[in-house]
Amino acid sequence: MKIHDISMTVHSDMQVYKSRQEMRPELKITRDFDDSAARETTLCMNLHTGTHMDMPLHFIPGGATVDQLDLSRLVTACRVIDLTGVDLVIHAEDLMPFDIREGETILFKTRNSLSEDFDFEFVYLATDGAEFLAAKGINCVGTDSLGIERAQSDHGTHKTLLGADIIIIEGLRLKDVPQGRYELCAVPIKIAGAEAAPVRAFLIER
Amino acid sequence: MKIHDISMTVHSDMQVYKSRQEMRPELKITRDFDDSAARETTLCMNLHTGTHMDMPLHFIPGGATVDQLDLSRLVTACRVIDLTGVDLVIHAEDLMPFDIREGETILFKTRNSLSEDFDFEFVYLATDGAEFLAAKGINCVGTDSLGIERAQSDHGTHKTLLGADIIIIEGLRLKDVPQGRYELCAVPIKIAGAEAAPVRAFLIER
Numbered sequence: 001m002k003i004h005d006i007s008m009t010v011h012s013d014m015q016v017y018k019s020r021q022e023m024r025p026e027l028k029i030t031r032d033f034d035d036s037a038a039r040e041t042t043l044c045m046n047l048h049t050g051t052h053m054d055m056p057l058h059f060i061p062g063g064a065t066v067d068q069l070d071l072s073r074l075v076t077a078c079r080v081i082d083l084t085g086v087d088l089v090i091h092a093e094d095l096m097p098f099d100i101r102e103g104e105t106i107l108f109k110t111r112n113s114l115s116e117d118f119d120f121e122f123v124y125l126a127t128d129g130a131e132f133l134a135a136k137g138i139n140c141v142g143t144d145s146l147g148i149e150r151a152q153s154d155h156g157t158h159k160t161l162l163g164a165d166i167i168i169i170e171g172l173r174l175k176d177v178p179q180g181r182y183e184l185c186a187v188p189i190k191i192a193g194a195e196a197a198p199v200r201a202f203l204i205e206r
Numbered sequence: 207m208k209i210h211d212i213s214m215t216v217h218s219d220m221q222v223y224k225s226r227q228e229m230r231p232e233l234k235i236t237r238d239f240d241d242s243a244a245r246e247t248t249l250c251m252n253l254h255t256g257t258h259m260d261m262p263l264h265f266i267p268g269g270a271t272v273d274q275l276d277l278s279r280l281v282t283a284c285r286v287i288d289l290t291g292v293d294l295v296i297h298a299e300d301l302m303p304f305d306i307r308e309g310e311t312i313l314f315k316t317r318n319s320l321s322e323d324f325d326f327e328f329v330y331l332a333t334d335g336a337e338f339l340a341a342k343g344i345n346c347v348g349t350d351s352l353g354i355e356r357a358q359s360d361h362g363t364h365k366t367l368l369g370a371d372i373i374i375i376e377g378l379r380l381k382d383v384p385q386g387r388y389e390l391c392a393v394p395i396k397i398a399g400a401e402a403a404p405v406r407a408f409l410i411e412r
Contacts, residue, residue: 003277011398022236027400030228030252033267037361039401040264044250046236050396058246061239071209071408075391155243185281185391187406190256192217194233195245199406200393202277 004182004203006107006172008050015118016049017146025049047196048146051171053188056162057195059155063162066188066197073139073167078105078184078203080177083123086110090125092132100136105184107142109174124149127156134164142169142186142201172201210388210409212313212378214256221324222255223352231255253402254352257377259394262368263401265361269368272394272403279345279373284311284390284409286383289329292316296331298338306342311390313348315380330355333362340370348375348392348407378407 008014016023025045032039048054053074056063081098083090090108100106110123122145130148133141141148141161148168149157161168169186183204188197214220222229231251238245254260259280262269287304289296296314306312316329328351336354339347347354347367354374355363367374375392389410394403 001278001281003281005277005396007396009273009396009398027397038265038364041253041397041400041402042250043253043397043400044248047247047249059244067215071211072207075207075209075408075410158244185393187391187408189395189404189406190211190213190215191233191247191249192215194247194249196247198395200395202281202393204281 002205004177004205006174006177006201006203008171008173010045010050014050015116015146017118018120019118023049045198047191047194047198048170050198051169051201052196052198053186054158054162054168054170054196056165059158059162066194067190067192069188071187074184074186076105076139076184077181078107079181080107080109080174080179082179083108083110086123088121088123090123090129092128095129095132100133100138102137104138105140106133106138107172107174107184108144109177109179110144112144113173113175118146122147122150125157127152127160130157130160133166134160138166140167140169142172144172144174146171169199169201177203208411210383210411212380212383212407212409213405214377214379216251216256220256221322221352223324224326225324229255251404253397253400253404254376256404257375257407258402258404259392260364260368260374260376260402262371265364265368272400273396273398275394277393280390280392282311282345282390283387284313285387286313286315286380286385288385289314289316292329294327294329296329296335298334301335301338306339306344308343310344311346312339312344313378313380314350315383315385316350318350319379319381324352328353328356331363333358333366336363336366339372340366344372346373346375348378350378350380352377375405375407383409
């Protein structure tokens with residue numbers, strides 16, 4: 001069994017969405033060995049930091065939350081598909097060659113995985129690509145940017161996917177993972193009523 | 207494949223160690239549908255909140271941290287052992303009947319799993335129990351209290367386990383899980399340099 005860790009490391013200088021200062025995680029050591037027997041740390045973070053999943057409530061009022069998720073949806077067979085040839089936007093026509101089927105979990109490997117800095121020109125999924133995946137009835141889509149859409153004023157990609165009950169994973173790191181089939185484990189921290197949660201995502205190759 | 211979720215739900219009124227106010231997680235909605243297209247939440251939490259793992263740096267200056275962990279140590283066969291008959295303290299003699307072997311991952315199911323309130327008289331592992339596990343050379347020990355020790359001024363249980371490179375998982379929920387063998391998945395959020403991290407722990411029964 002080989003495990004591929006496909007998660008970002010959380011630290012105060014990590015890439016954050018649009019490099020917004022308020023998105024930076026804060027780690028604070030609250031007890032340490034100078035005057036205590038132990039070290040303890042507190043973390044403050046936006047739930048959309050680093051590798052995380054989005055649930056319907058992120059864009060749909062009254063939508064499902066992280067604590068309602070059936071874990072078997074994120075402990076599942078998956079396919080990494082190589083889209084490193086896509087320059088800026090993933091359209092339906094880029095996905096058509098992959099024979100995507102109902103119930104699948106699809107992870108996009110793009111040029112986003114090649115840099116640890118936030119790229120304002122990150123590769124994203126167009127609304128027509130999201131509609132293609134929704135029509136297929138997939139289970140989950142993962143991507144290696146911190147947002148699966150970019151500057152779409154109607155938020156069509158998120159709304160189409162979440163409205164079709166497709167789980168979204170953002171912030172994957174896929175540089176070292178070749179296209180292919182794997183087992184995915186990407187279960188979120190169980191947070192009551194939350195629209196998103198951090199995950200430690202990894203792939204198993206048997 | 208059956209999945210048993212053995213994690214606490216994180217919310218502001220959850221049980222926290224010794225009911226300390228400063229240990230309470232804070233969830234704050236920072237964007238919502240009243241004036242935005244999306245909901246976003248920020249979480250502030252001590253890394254020892256809810257279901258979490260301790261690494262050596264928690265009690266050993268210069269010890270290993272969460273981001274250095276080999277994930278295969280927490281994606282592994284395990285055994286849940288039923289210690290619900292133990293009143294207050296788990297000693298070596300309570301563990302002897304279980305034929306514990308080198309490299310095993312052992313999860314303690316105690317009466318702590320029966321309540322969602324913090325119990326100041328929670329069941330814990332005595333230093334001699336930790337020494338027994340260290341001598342066996344186990345991989346990981348999990349427990350269903352928020353601390354694996356209680357009021358030991360020398361912190362003998364933590365120091366013995368972490369000094370022997372035994373991973374500690376605290377805050378498991380095992381009420382609905384019978385004693386037996388399972389596959390455990392309990393990988394932590396990858397936090398740079400941290401002595402602990404939240405995990406979403408679950409058992410797989412095939």
